[in-house]
Amino acid sequence: MNQGRGAPARFMSESSVRNLCIMPALALLIAFNVFPLLASLGISLTDFNPIIDTAPRFVGMGNYRDLVESPRQEVWRSFSRTGFLVLVTVGLETLIGFAVALLLRRSFRGRGLFTAILLIPMMLSPAVMGSFWRYLFNADYGALNWFLDARLNWDGSRALAFWAVVIAEVWMWTPFMILLSLAGLNAIPETLYEAAEVDRAGAWFRFRHITLPLAAPMVLLGIVFRAMDTFRLFDTAMVLNGNLEGQHTTFVSVLLHARGFGGSRSLGEPTALAYLLLIASLALATLVLRYLDHVRGVGAPERGRRP
């Protein structure tokens, strides 16, 4: 708070230096987020159609009503499908990630490089890897069916297509949970284990009462991040199964793409759907941010303050 005190007079005040620093960032973020979102809020209340050159008509909440009451309830279904995907995918990522992190905990030669190699899936493009997964999932000559010794039809309208997305996502993002679990495990003070050793506590007791509770905040942090990202999942589902409606992989973002970029329809309904997704995402984001504040408050009260 007190920096600049005693400094000689400069040709710029503190506040103008600050503005010079943060204004470019804020201006860009406003131009590319706030402005389009306000515009689309307006559009979502009309029957605006960019192809047909007639003046847009104000329809109030009509688009939202249509979405919620849509005959086959595709919208609700896409939301519940997405919720189920989050549950399954993030659950698996957490279980596998935490288990691998436990295995990686003890030091061994080349651990750094080994961990980095495990991170490779995370560095890859979901769209490109998803395209290649289609080859692996191919019903006739796919390596996965051969490996499972089955003739499963992973693509198209089959329920298995959902699980194909789960496999590709879990494969790609488990490394993220490994990293966060490792960070949580590494932060546990060794002295706790030594004390447990003195008390002759068993392995299960140590795991249940030291490892798990102390690593939990970081793992939970990973879970909320993954949940948020999976909730808006688009790339993997789109490349694996396209943007048709009514499929087992028609998640909210996919439905949005199908309706928003699907030809000559009015933009009113898709922007309304975008708002529903936005509201759900912001609700999740608020949870995340609350939780972040909580973790910081517990774990590192000094963080974020100037030294």
Added chain:
Amino acid sequence: MTARGQAHGDRAAPFRAALLAAYALISMAPVFYMVVTAFKLPADTAALPPRFLPGLSAPENSLWFRFTLGNFRRVLSDLETLRYLFNSVFVSVISTALSVAIGSLAGYGFSRFPFRGGRDALFFVLSTRMLPPLAVAVPISFMYSRLGLLDTRFGLILLYTCFNLSFTTWMMKAFIDEIPAAYEEAAMLDGHSRLEALLRVVLPQAAPGIAATAVFSLISAWNEYAFALTLTSTDAVTMPVRIHAIIGDNSGVPWGPLAAASTLFLLPIVFFGLMMRKHLIRGVTFGAVKG
């Protein structure tokens, strides 16, 4: 490592190593198979059992395939693919440089000049990172078509700069928070201007943080798909969009060339990620904790 590690490590060590090896094997198998497929002839890509051993001939029902460089030759002589590869490199490198520069500046501002409403401004910055791309893609594509930015590299650069900006601002603020302000104050008392203090004192100290931030931004810009898909059509198409477009309707997909193009596209980023692994690992954990 520690007494605990030694006391219990030995008996279970081979078991742990086996489990880790199994995980690594499964996790690397798709990538390995993709690289291998890039060297296959069309006949071998559709053969069962899947062939993954490169050889000079491919006997029936074996795991050997006939090694060929034809797919790479085909991809590298395809001017369109090369142009899309160039688009990917150009857009992701420039947008990363821009978003790291603008984000560092903003991070510095937020870190050193706390002000009323600063927390709200930071919250706003962070919340933009949580927007689903598809929710803003519809209005942005409409906005871009009005501004003539649809299907331009410049348009993509602007957008990528912006979507990485919230991340770079937060990361850089957190990194700069950990550099004592006393250093630059001392430099300024010595008669240096703030800009000089920033360049000579803060910047070198923040270098590891900048590296971690840049690795992350580059990877996300390199791999971005949703915006590229919705905002480009011919000129500014990037590789992720291109590669998926090759598949088309799934019948008679040229898996060999597709794998070759994917390999060419993915190798640089994997190489880069492994080179910068310390920064990457630090960036993931730090980024999650700090926002």
